[in-house]
Amino acid sequence: MRKTKFQNKVATKSASFPITIIITLVFWYVSILISDKTPNTYSPYIENILKWIWPKENAYVEVGISFLFTILIAYAMLELHNTFSLIRIRTTLVGVIFLWYMGCCSFLHLMQPGIFLQLCFVALLFNLFSSYQRIEPTKSICYAFFFCGLGSLLYPKFIYFLPFLLLGMIQFQSLTIRTFFAGLIGLIIPYCFWAGYQLYIQDFDKLFNLFTEWTFFSPIDYNILSIDQIAAFCLITVIALFSAGHYLANSFQDKIRVRSYLSFLFITDLFVGVAILLQPVMFNELFSIYIVINSITGAHLFALTNSKITNLFFIICIILSIIIVTIPLWIAYINF
Secondary structure (H helix, E strand, O other): OOOOHHHHHHHOOOOOOOOOHHHHHHHHHHHHHHHHOOOOOOOOHHHHHHHHOOOOOHHHHHHHHHHHHHHHHHHHHHHHHHHHHOOOOOOOHHHHHHHHHHHHOOOHHHOOOOHHHHHHHHHHHHHHHHHHOOOHHHHHHHHHHHHHHHHHHHHHHHHHHHHHHHHHHHHOOOOOHHHHHHHHHHHHHHHHHHHHHHHOOHHHHHHHHHHHHHHHHOOHHHHOHHHHHHHHHHHHHHHHHHHHHHHHHHHOOHHHHHHHHHHHHHHHHHHHHHHHHHOHHHHHHHHHHHHHHHHHHHHHHHHOOHHHHHHHHHHHHHHHHHHHHHHHHHHHHOOO
């Protein structure tokens, strides 16, 4: 009788998701102990937006609320997988990997724009995927562009996902004159409300700074990144490369619709990875989106493979991610 590998047990057992929630909660609690040791770096615009969204500075409250948002996003990603059957088997691995990634990255635990960007990006994907070969995809496209516009209010360079939205529309056969203008309307709706509010309070600086942030790029400086940020990016990138290789070798087993979804995700993933390398000052925002994409592609890899090599790779990745969790604790202990 063939012995079930640890990788497959995690992928197929329904208990994996609640167990991961508990483990992630422990990681989240530990991050409170080091939250004052790892300040995040943001542009002045994002600092102002963050203070406007959450002006309080209580670490317990901030970490607790961000944890609840993370659980919400994990459930949204499970719904995304279940709705569009991104993986051929029944699994909760998409949510499990997302929670695990987020739990291991203590630099993402405080309230920050990246948490809201993850919600906007998952909602964007849901509506964009819904437009696949639909006779009347106008509403879905409008919603997808709406969430792109909403996310760009929190992180202005989120607007650069627009070309990928258009690419997705072409790939999913939903680009027409009607859907193009529907998307344009959806994009400007958040800006109309934001501009109206700024006019009401007569604070034109934020409105002006929003547009200047589109074209402002900081010099490349990796010294601002912490060791755990660099380690987390390297680990997830390695998993992403294995996921891409597995997809290219076995994509014929997926339906044409699912292949379209996954190829779109891999192309977007490449763009986000390159953007992180070019703009490390925006690491947390970009890496938050990077985690969402690679939770799906990573789940596709580990759920659909069952060899000794992939099982060993899966265990090694878990060990390395736990080491990443301990890096801030070790640094805090040294500096104590």
